[in-house]
Amino acid sequence: MTRTLRLDGVDRSFGDRQVLKNVSFEVAAGRMTGFVGANGAGKTTTMRIILGVLSADAGEVSWGGTPLTRQDRRRFGYMPEERGLYPKMTTREQVAYLGRLHGLDAAAARRATDALLERVGLGERGDDLLETLSLGNQQRAQIAAALVHDPEVLVLDEPFSGLDPLAVENIVTVLRERASAGAPVLFSSHQLDVVERLCDDLVIIGDGVIRAAGSRQQLRDSYTVPRYELVVDGDAGWVRDHPGVTLVELDGPRAVFDLPAGTDDQPVLQAALARGPVRAFRPVSPSLTEIFREVTQ
Amino acid sequence: MNVTQAARLVAEREIRVKLRDRTFLFGTLFFLLIAAAGTILPPLLSGGPSTVAVTESAAGPLRAAGLEVRVVPDDRAAEQAVRDDDVDAAVVAGPAVLAMDDAPDDVVNALSTQPTVHLLDPDAVDPVVAFLVPFVFAFVFFITSQTFGLQIAQSVIEEKQTRIVEILVAAVPVRALLAGKVVAGAILAFAQIALIAVVAVIGLQIGDSGGLFSLLAPAIGWFVPFFLLGFVLLAAMWAAAGALANRQEDIGAVSTPVQLAVMLPFFAVIFLNDNDTAMRVLSYLPFSSPTAMPLRLFTGDAAGWEPFVSLVILLLAAGAFLLAGARVYEGSLLRTNGRTSLRTAWRERETIG
Numbered sequence: 001m002t003r004t005l006r007l008d009g010v011d012r013s014f015g016d017r018q019v020l021k022n023v024s025f026e027v028a029a030g031r032m033t034g035f036v037g038a039n040g041a042g043k044t045t046t047m048r049i050i051l052g053v054l055s056a057d058a059g060e061v062s063w064g065g066t067p068l069t070r071q072d073r074r075r076f077g078y079m080p081e082e083r084g085l086y087p088k089m090t091t092r093e094q095v096a097y098l099g100r101l102h103g104l105d106a107a108a109a110r111r112a113t114d115a116l117l118e119r120v121g122l123g124e125r126g127d128d129l130l131e132t133l134s135l136g137n138q139q140r141a142q143i144a145a146a147l148v149h150d151p152e153v154l155v156l157d158e159p160f161s162g163l164d165p166l167a168v169e170n171i172v173t174v175l176r177e178r179a180s181a182g183a184p185v186l187f188s189s190h191q192l193d194v195v196e197r198l199c200d201d202l203v204i205i206g207d208g209v210i211r212a213a214g215s216r217q218q219l220r221d222s223y224t225v226p227r228y229e230l231v232v233d234g235d236a237g238w239v240r241d242h243p244g245v246t247l248v249e250l251d252g253p254r255a256v257f258d259l260p261a262g263t264d265d266q267p268v269l270q271a272a273l274a275r276g277p278v279r280a281f282r283p284v285s286p287s288l289t290e291i292f293r294e295v296t297q
Numbered sequence: 298m299n300v301t302q303a304a305r306l307v308a309e310r311e312i313r314v315k316l317r318d319r320t321f322l323f324g325t326l327f328f329l330l331i332a333a334a335g336t337i338l339p340p341l342l343s344g345g346p347s348t349v350a351v352t353e354s355a356a357g358p359l360r361a362a363g364l365e366v367r368v369v370p371d372d373r374a375a376e377q378a379v380r381d382d383d384v385d386a387a388v389v390a391g392p393a394v395l396a397m398d399d400a401p402d403d404v405v406n407a408l409s410t411q412p413t414v415h416l417l418d419p420d421a422v423d424p425v426v427a428f429l430v431p432f433v434f435a436f437v438f439f440i441t442s443q444t445f446g447l448q449i450a451q452s453v454i455e456e457k458q459t460r461i462v463e464i465l466v467a468a469v470p471v472r473a474l475l476a477g478k479v480v481a482g483a484i485l486a487f488a489q490i491a492l493i494a495v496v497a498v499i500g501l502q503i504g505d506s507g508g509l510f511s512l513l514a515p516a517i518g519w520f521v522p523f524f525l526l527g528f529v530l531l532a533a534m535w536a537a538a539g540a541l542a543n544r545q546e547d548i549g550a551v552s553t554p555v556q557l558a559v560m561l562p563f564f565a566v567i568f569l570n571d572n573d574t575a576m577r578v579l580s581y582l583p584f585s586s587p588t589a590m591p592l593r594l595f596t597g598d599a600a601g602w603e604p605f606v607s608l609v610i611l612l613l614a615a616g617a618f619l620l621a622g623a624r625v626y627e628g629s630l631l632r633t634n635g636r637t638s639l640r641t642a643w644r645e646r647e648t649i650g
Binding site: 048054076078085088098101146 | 462469
């Protein structure tokens with residue numbers, strides 16, 4: 001059964017400051033949903049409200065069509081923004097403890113912990129006190145703590161910060177597995193390149209307002225002003241004077257330019273061919289960074 | 298999983314961690330040594346008859362009294378033996394008793410006749426014991442509630458400071474966290490006291506002061522329920538104080554009211570324990586009743602119904618403080634930026650679902 005996590009018109013203020021304004025979006029089952037926004041945009045507050053650690057002033061969070069209850073949330077996996085586990089306990093012990101708090105019995109918690117520590121590459125350090133682990137390994141332990149009870153939904157606040165590239169790959173694989181098993185995965189990150197590579201869906205928040213939400217491809221398409229790259233043998237400066245062209249960038253033989261929406265792009269190519277050989281002519285998709293800049297401005 | 302099961306898991310973790318804590322283990326060991334030393338050593342140290350130097354002709358009554366007699370040729374030699382510290386005392390012609398700086402009661406008693414004494418109230422408490430027992434009760438309650446209360450606060454702060462509290466609160470009700478900590482503290486405190494008590498009782502038997510135990514038993518019986526409820530009362534305060542702090546360094550500031558609630562009754566019971574009216578009042582006030590009421594029972598000043606009334610008052614107070622503590626705890630647990638004021642914690646609680 002596929003289920004959707006849904007936020008509907010969520011408001012939240014701290015004192016006089018409203019940090020979330022009518023926040024609504026969906027996290028679909030089996031999809032990795034990236035949650036991006038500048039610092040202070042409201043990502044962490046949103047995630048805390050999903051987990052019930054903060055309450056919403058208005059609006060509702062629902063799971064599979066019904067409002068979230070504490071019982072539902074116990075089957076969620078949560079990695080808070082500010083990391084923390086017990087420094088004086090071993091990783092194995094506290095991951096198992098958190099498993100039990102989430103409803104596993106002792107034997108199941110032990111089995112899940114052993115398997116998971118192996119999976120995130122902490123198998124050999126599992127019996128060391130947490131405080132003796134490197135920050136990267138503590139981060140792996142934190143991820144194990146969020147996954148130990150085989151959660152139905154994953155909400156991870158900046159899961160990749162502080163990880164080296166190998167560790168990022170390792171964790172990404174683990175998260176992908178959960179998503180393919182049908183869990184909705186919501187993760188925030190400020191590393192837009194990582195998000196771009198990983199997410200199926202994207203939610204962009206700015207100043208407490210959802211600026212854009214949808215699948216990665218959809219967002220790309222809707223935020224693409226028709227933009228092209230042209231490489232010729234000579235100097236490409238003439239493009240500037242071609243009707244309709246807005247030059248974005250010019251570097252000798254290479255030019256990047258926009259055309260008004262709905263304009264046929266072929267006349268530009270023909271004009272270029274008339275002047276000599278053309279080495280490249282292609283539409284350019286905006287990067288996530290560009291979309292992000294555009295929607296949050 | 299319900300609140301009780303969650304609280305149990307929390308309590309189990311607290312206890313397991315504490316049992317591996319060196320400071321806690323050495324502390325317990327230290328108390329055990331004190332208990333053993335305090336009960337076994339005094340009879341041994343005060344024991345042993347005096348040694349007396351005396352001429353053969355006067356040695357008879359001293360030997361009969363079981364003293365260790367050293368026979369000397371004359372009084373001059375007897376005096377010299379005392380001066381040389383070879384013996385505790387000497388008996389010379391007169392008869393007179395010579396000693397350096399301390400009148401040897403057993404020697405004097407051996408040489409004098411005493412009138413027969415008939416005790417009309419043989420159950421009345423020995424004044425030394427009457428002085429010591431209130432002190433011991435008050436001290437045990439003071440030390441334990443202080444140590445274990447502080448540990449509860451520290452454990453609350455640790456969870457806040459490391460931010461693991463966010464994961465915990467997302468998984469189990471805040472009430473379960475609070476209950477688990479209070480229960481674990483009570484169990485540890487009680488186990489420690491029980492262990493110390495066992496050692497002390499064994500020590501009393503070895504030191505041959507077993508009679509004291511039968512005298513104390515009823516008062517100890519009442520001390521147990523009073524202690525437990527009093528501990529819960531203070532533990533709720535400690536947990537709330539811990540939740541208000543944000544770093545271990547803040548603990549001194551936030552726990553001052555709790556410290557006073559422990560300290561004032563302690564000194565009141567110590568200093569006012571022979572003032573009947575004061576003790577009557579103290580034995581009903583929730584913060585002092587855990588030590589004052591068992592004490593009045595011990596000295597036989599309290600009527601049979603009194604402990605029950607006092608216990609009910611304490612129970613109500615503990616319940617009220619637990620609820621208030623839980624509210625403050627919920628209101629401040631997730632405020633991780635700076636110290637939370639009591640007022641904010643009380644008013645602006647998150648309605649955590």
